[in-house]
Amino acid sequence: MSIIFFMIGISLLLALGFLGAFLWSMRTGQQDDLYTPSIRMLLEDDAPETSQPQSNA
Template identity: 85%
Template sequence: MSIIFFMIGISLLMALGFLGAFFWSMKTGQQDDLYTPSIRMLLDDDVPTTPETQSNV
């Protein structure tokens, strides 16, 4: 029976830890820009053209 109380205590501590991490991320602005990361993968990177990267076609 004592293991149940121990597990409930550990789960409450973990829940408080996750809640604290969530509030910290909101306070520091981690969730401000949700649009740019989804578009960033669609944009091409500018790769400089050097003689090594040119193909002889």
């Protein structure tokens, strides 16, 4: 019977931890722009720089 109280206590601590992480992410702006990261792979990157071949002299 005591294991039930232990498990309820652990689950409440875990739930409070997730709630704290969610509130922290909302307060620091982690959830502000959810659209741009999903289309970032479709945008073109800058052209890679071409380097001159090195000669082995």
